[in-house]
Amino acid sequence: MTQIVLGADGAVHLEPLKPPPDPGPHDVLLAPVHIGICGSDVHVLRKVHPFITPPVITGHECVARVLSTGDAVTSCAPGDLVVVNPLHSCGKCPACLRGATNLCSSAKVLGFGLPGLARDRVTVAGRFCHRVPAGVPSRLAALTEPLAVGRHAVSRAPAEPGRILIIGGGPVGLAVLLAARGAGPITLVEPVQAKRDLAAALGADRVLSPDETPPDADTTFDCVAAAPTLATAARSTTPGGTIVVVGVPHDATEVALPRLQRWEIDVRGTGLYRGEDIDAVLAGPPADAERLITAEFPSGRAADAFAATTDPDQIKVLIGWPDPAA
Incomplete structure (x- = not known):
């Protein structure tokens, strides 16, 4: 198994990944299906991000297949397709308790302050997994994170x-x-x-x-x-x-x-989004949003995927893995 790392040398690397442990009672084991490349990911690779310095495991725009869950997880079940909220808030501070998780002062984002999701297998807390409704294609679901950014911005x-x-x-x-x-x-x-x-x-x-x-x-x-x-x-x-x-x-x-x-x-x-934005996008994603996807590469060609983002005509470049449910 491998993971995609943005290296300190300015290159994209496929590095060995140790198999993650079985999920704890509140955790979910995932197999990513699509990862979207964001401009912020490119900034990290080029060492121009204001806060994050490589090396870092990339990936925060993710749709994945659930492989197994801990006994206490209620947000999803094995076989479900889920979108992962990469904004990992504490869940306990005043901002989190009123639902403003994007204002949590200790929140960190996967792929930036925390290791990202661009791995063959990854374990996350179940509370950050949002089930994709039946009938929503995985490629469209892969756009949930940027669409949630747009929805939250309009709400402001x-x-x-x-x-x-x-x-x-x-x-x-x-x-x-x-x-x-x-x-x-x-x-x-x-x-x-x-x-x-x-x-x-x-x-x-x-x-x-x-x-x-x-x-x-x-x-x-x-x-x-x-x-x-x-x-x-x-x-x-x-x-x-x-x-x-x-x-x-x-x-x-x-x-x-x-x-x-x-x-x-x-x-x-406007900063990022909240869980309600993700749920609202998943409940009714605009079908024509798939037109934002202009290229897709298999995970083994992650370096080519990042190179493609230098083309100004590209909008959203995806990295894909085989879907275990296919």
């Missing part, structure tokens, strides 16, 4: 967002688009033509390149969080509007505070 916006601007058309920006469809007219700004084309196909009312001036927006989702995109967000959001910062900034970034103060523009952060 006003209930009536009005005119919507999304800056960035990568996986997260497109996930926000999918979650915001029907809430108001949507404009999406993205430099890559293939991603603009997909955004239009997924329901954006208008798609623009960054050198075009976006229309005024009541709610802006910045899915990049760089100085130029935050400046665009501040200019484009109307008085009394809201900016939701979805992208992960690499460091402190200047914002147009005088404009925000004068025109009472709210700036809200």
Whole structure:
């Protein structure tokens, strides 16, 4: 058995994996079926992530088959397909007790602060496993984590967002688009033509390149969080509007505070998701979300999968394992 490790040498390695022990009473033994590669995973590999330094076992976007469970597990059963919530919160602090597990101060994420899920076999606590409903294909379920990011981001916006601007058309920006469809007219700004084309196909009312001036927006989702995109967000959001910062900034970034103060523009952060977001996505994943998947490689070609992410036309690259239930 093997595991996929992002090495300190900047390369992707397949390393031997010792068979995990039998699950404890609250644990689940899993066989991953699909792992999605996130931009943050690539940042770790390139040693530009602000918090994580390789080597690290990668993998946080995971759908897996349950092989066995401990006696106390009620979230799933052997044979089930599950999505793993990679945000491992303590379950005991005030934030966790009120359901805000993404605000747990001691939470760690698999594949970053904890060893990831890109292993032939892996044991996790059963409380982090969400059963995939019958009829949801495993490839679509593999998108649950980024779709949950999008859903949670939209939940941070006003209930009536009005005119919507999304800056960035990568996986997260497109996930926000999918979650915001029907809430108001949507404009999406993205430099890559293939991603603009997909955004239009997924329901954006208008798609623009960054050198075009976006229309005024009541709610802006910045899915990049760089100085130029935050400046665009501040200019484009109307008085009394809201900016939701979805992208992960690499460091402190200047914002147009005088404009925000004068025109009472709210700036809200959004961090990851909660279990309820994962459950909501699994209960009704948009079938056309599978269009976000642009390439898939077997686990033995993990290095090729990461190399593929350098192509700007790629959106979501998956790494796959044989499904034990097939």
